[in-house]
Amino acid sequence: MSPLIISVLATLFIILGGVTVFIMLEMTGRTRDHTGKTGRSLAGSLTWIRVHKILGYLFLSLFTLMLVFMIRKVAGFQEELTARAVFHIVLALILIPLVVIKVLVVRRHPQLSTKLPMLGIAIFTLSFGLTGITAGYYVLHRSNLTYTTLSALDNDVLDLELGKAIMNRKCSKCHSLERVYRAYKSEAGWAGTINKMALLDSPNITTFDVKQVLNYLIEQQKKRQKKSGVSLEKEIGKTLVSRKCSVCHDLDRVFGAGKNRQEWTATVSRMADTMGDPGFLSDQEKSDIITFLSGRETEQ
Ligand code: HEC
Ligand code: HEC
Incomplete structure (x- = not known):
């Protein structure tokens, strides 16, 4: 999972949560208006209850999905967790029972439904914090990539x-x-x-x-x-030779050989082929090595 995808999912997550809470507040807040006037209230509107429910389930699915990602990622960690990661995990874990209780109350204990708005707000607030420390963090640091x-x-x-x-x-x-x-x-x-x-x-x-x-x-x-x-070119060539050409044999073998530029070009290519890894030497590195090795005899 790239940080970008996680940020997008997390942003979607709080937008969904925010809209769901907003609809819930519009419905419950206005029904309990003590003047008894409902005005442009959403109360009782079956459509809005349905929208709220659908958004709620989308929120729940997204939460489950991200929870799975999180657990897989944490399971793969080798080092100790950072404070930020621990805080993030704790928030996510606290959300689980809250979400389960909310669903249970809605489905099985309608007499407790006056407590639902508070539960909804708590869930949203925690989600916001959860998202802030991941999505926010990556958005702030994205330029560093x-x-x-x-x-x-x-x-x-x-x-x-x-x-x-x-x-x-x-x-x-x-x-x-x-x-x-x-x-x-x-x-x-x-x-x-x-x-x-x-x-x-x-x-x-x-x-x-x-x-x-x-x-x-x-x-x-x-x-x-x-x-x-000593010129920089020579130093670059020399460090490259000691780093790259000592993998399979002694450097004596390299420094002991007297060759002209053409012969070194052939040898270096042959060595790169022996290594068999195209990433072993870039063209620039090859040319730095060849220049260093063929310039060695004449200058010393
Ligand atoms: C997250 C671990 C990590 C950190 C932090 C790190 N390195 Fe490295 N470095 C590596 C690994 C792994 C290699 C060997 C792989 C390679 O050569 O590409 C390496 C190789 C090197 C090499 C030799 C290879 C080459 O391309 O010349 C140099 C030089 C180097 N690092 C410089 C630095 C500098 C400067 C920093 C600090 C800005 C740094 N490293 C921080 C992991 C790290
Ligand atoms: C993958 C292993 C490997 C690497 C890396 C490697 N060599 Fe070699 N090298 C060999 C082997 C095997 C031989 C002996 C067989 C041969 O000559 O092909 C050899 C032989 C040589 C010889 C003696 C034979 C001749 O042609 O004069 C020279 C000089 C040499 N290598 C230079 C280099 C240089 C320079 C580098 C770095 C660019 C390098 N080698 C990197 C495997 C390697």
């Missing part, structure tokens, strides 16, 4: 210290920071990687975080490069 890059407009908010702090905190959740520091990438390459990470950890890594970390890593890389005096 778009691809983020740096633009000139960001210069005012970018801050290296902040970028470093965010990176230390958020990028060490699933792997070591060493993995981040060891990589060399072009600006587009970093944008690609960090956006991918943000998607993996959505909505924990926000657009703001992506920009700060991206800025920090690019600047950090420039500084390292100035210190080492």
